[in-house]
Amino acid sequence: MKASSKGLLTQISQFWNMLDDLAENDPARYRNFIEQELKDGKEFYVDPEPWLCLQTKILKPKEKILFINLCQWKRIPAPQSATHPVPISVGRPEDFSEASGAYTVIDVAYNPGVLQAAEKDQEVKGQLIKMAIHCIEERLQFTLAHSYHVTSFGIKGSIQRTKANLMGTKTDFTDFKEILRTENTLERIKSSTMSEPSHLPQVLLTKDQALAKGRCLIEEISSSEVQVEAEKPAYELKVAKDQKEKPLKIELKIELPGITSVSLCDLSVSEVDLLVEVPEKYRLYLNLPELVNTEMTTAKFVKNKSVLIITMPLA
Incomplete structure (x- = not known):
């Protein structure tokens, strides 16, 4: 520890001697160095x-x-x-x-x-x-x-x-x-x-x-392409129950006006939530009222009505 401290003090002494020489022989470079250090230090401690x-x-x-x-x-x-x-x-x-x-x-x-x-x-x-x-x-x-x-x-x-x-x-x-x-x-x-x-x-x-x-993760889109904020579509969510009022499945109907193909829709379902996206047009995120079985979940698209129907049996 003593040897390490002595070496550190030697380096500090050499550093200050270097600054003294720089200040005496090249004041402009010394000033630029100090200003840059102050700027870097300010950025180092800036808040996120x-x-x-x-x-x-x-x-x-x-x-x-x-x-x-x-x-x-x-x-x-x-x-x-x-x-x-x-x-x-x-x-x-x-x-x-x-x-x-x-x-x-x-x-x-x-x-x-x-x-x-x-x-x-x-x-x-x-x-x-x-x-x-x-x-x-x-x-x-x-x-x-x-x-x-x-x-x-x-x-x-x-x-x-x-x-x-x-x-x-x-x-x-x-x-x-x-x-x-x-x-x-x-x-x-x-x-x-x-x-x-x-x-x-x-x-x-x-x-x-x-x-x-040879491969692309994200491509740059030219400024001529218009970016449209996605809107939340109209939807209807129901929990279907049996004769004893026991919940059986969740049925979700989403209206997607202007959409003519299911290939335009991105669907993600977990046990607790759901996300439907049509890039640059629609986005719907929902927390589900019950845990669902993702393996048994099905979806169908009614083309002539532009309606997506998702059926999620409960877990």
Whole structure:
């Protein structure tokens, strides 16, 4: 310890001597150096800023409501290029209990530039959300409901708590090696190859670079394409019961005016919730009143009425 302390003092002394020499021989460079250090220090201690808050559920190891705070934070470095991994910081889960019930909060942070790009492109935004969920599952060994909804509030808890949580975690850099595939009409993340135990999917932001690599996760959409906010469609939900008033199944009828093909609809059903999306047109997220059997769930599309009918037997 004494030897280590002596070596540290020697390095500090050498550092101050270097600054003294720089200040005397090159005042302009000395001033630039100090100004840059002050700027870097200010950014290092800056608070994260809320981007949006997601509500979903932890299914395993124990079922619980989950809030995911997605934040932008200058301490998270920007990707070196569009073909490099996107850095991410995932905080440790924190449990809370209120009068309304128990829940868990997990904080996730991206570089501000990454999220600013996502604001201009709903597809990129959706993929960043899915990748954050995927990273939480892989890193924390949770099973989450992949359907979610964006809360009306920007953050669950306080910025001070979020910052303290994220300060205790490291930033991960990992490539996403597989493209998204369609499974049960919902795009899911298939798998990833990890360069470290904790990992992050890679986001490709330009068509040319994506084609050069031979695969594409997210393509850049030209400014001429109009991004339309999805609206909540009209729906009717009923719980069918037997003669003894025992619940048997949930029947959901969703009206999708203008939709003429079931191929345009993405459907995801878990035991506790449901998500139906028609990209750039409709989005419906529901917490189900009863646990359902996902294996026995069926859906049919009435083309001439543009109605999707989903039948979910209870678990």
